[in-house]
Amino acid sequence: xxxxxxxRSGYQTNWSNTNNENIALPLKVGVGRAHAHxxxxxxxxxxxxxxxxxxxxxxxxxxxxxxxxxxxxxxxDGIRTRPANRTKAARAAALTLEHIGIAGGGGELTxxxxxxxxxxxxxxxxxxxxxxxxxxxxxxxxxxxxxxxRLAVTAEGASDAIAYSDQALLxxxxxxxxxxxxxxxFPPLLVxxxxxxxxxxxxxxxxxxxxYDSEEIGVFRVLRGLAYRSIKQQDPRLLGRxxxxxxxxxxxxxxxxxxxxxxxxxxxxxxxxxxxxHSGTLIGILLDAVxxxxxxxxxxxxxxxxxxxxxxxxxxxxxxxxxxxx
Numbered sequence: 001x002x003x004x005x006x007x008r009s010g011y012q013t014n015w016s017n018t019n020n021e022n023i024a025l026p027l028k029v030g031v032g033r034a035h036a037h038x039x040x041x042x043x044x045x046x047x048x049x050x051x052x053x054x055x056x057x058x059x060x061x062x063x064x065x066x067x068x069x070x071x072x073x074x075x076x077d078g079i080r081t082r083p084a085n086r087t088k089a090a091r092a093a094a095l096t097l098e099h100i101g102i103a104g105g106g107g108e109l110t111x112x113x114x115x116x117x118x119x120x121x122x123x124x125x126x127x128x129x130x131x132x133x134x135x136x137x138x139x140x141x142x143x144x145x146x147x148x149x150r151l152a153v154t155a156e157g158a159s160d161a162i163a164y165s166d167q168a169l170l171x172x173x174x175x176x177x178x179x180x181x182x183x184x185x186f187p188p189l190l191v192x193x194x195x196x197x198x199x200x201x202x203x204x205x206x207x208x209x210x211x212y213d214s215e216e217i218g219v220f221r222v223l224r225g226l227a228y229r230s231i232k233q234q235d236p237r238l239l240g241r242x243x244x245x246x247x248x249x250x251x252x253x254x255x256x257x258x259x260x261x262x263x264x265x266x267x268x269x270x271x272x273x274x275x276x277x278h279s280g281t282l283i284g285i286l287l288d289a290v291x292x293x294x295x296x297x298x299x300x301x302x303x304x305x306x307x308x309x310x311x312x313x314x315x316x317x318x319x320x321x322x323x324x325x326x
Contacts, residue, residue: 027073032133034126036065036115039277042246044220054172059161067113069130071138082110089131092155096135120280128152150176187236188289188320192301194310195281196256210253236288240273247276289320299325
């Protein structure tokens with residue numbers, strides 16, 4: 001097996017490109033990264049260009065935490081992972097090798113990540129996308145973001161939009177494709193994030209899918225339009241209202257016991273709104289990052305939510321040149 005620190009630059013395989021030409025493709029040690037997320041601004045059911053309804057979401061990126069994957073190619077078949085239980089990441093690596101035309105390729109995949117599992121940070125998706133990028137880097141191949149997203153969904157059944165980094169888009173998380181690109185960046189925000197209640201992890205694989213009724217689907221249609229407008233107009237308060245309404249709908253399907261108290265705290269501190277992880281324990285209070293005194297208000301909010309017993313409190317910025325007061 002290839003030893004760490006001494007990648008076998010002579011290890012070659014054949015890659016068939018779109019012109020059906022066989023090219024000798026050397027595999028080297030490849031590294032990939034992918035950041036976490038903090039739940040969603042919006043999640044529900046939305047109409048696609050084909051008129052069908054798709055489950056979709058708008059991801060809230062959390063770039064301060066990331067998964068780091070390193071792929072060490074060797075001549076053995078199959079993907080071995082360290083830690084050994086990262087089966088989704090192994091599947092993603094194998095799918096990536098197959099996609100770029102390396103049949104029967106193998107190697108060792110190491111994953112280092114501080115992202116907590118089962119709370120809505122997207123830990124498994126971060127591992128999967130980092131692994132896809134590591135294998136592509138090992139082959140010297142640049143993959144389109146849409147390809148990375150599709151491979152990720154194939155590997156784990158459902159994903160989120162972090163393959164697109166911090167781009168603002170409505171993403172079909174079970175099909176692995178964009179429903180709508182909003183064509184801009186998120187408005188500048190400070191987010192005071194924390195975990196709800198007991199903070200027990202949620203097994204998303206065993207969760208029942210939310211069954212939205214026709215009234216909720218009609219609301220999602222309106223929220224989609226408002227989310228688009230908030231991006232175009234760079235309006236954090238409008239995006240905060242979208243997030244709050246989506247979180248209120250989520251309460252009917254995955255209720256958070258302390259949600260009403262969080263709404264009261266947000267109103268008392270003139271926040272833009274509240275967002276949640278629709279399949280996790282995370283809650284975030286959203287502030288306009290360019291408003292006067294935003295950093296101070298975020299610090300006061302963090303102190304307040306800590307004083308009433310919430311855990312995992314952290315403040316982060318989204319598309320903002322803001323100072324965070326700890």
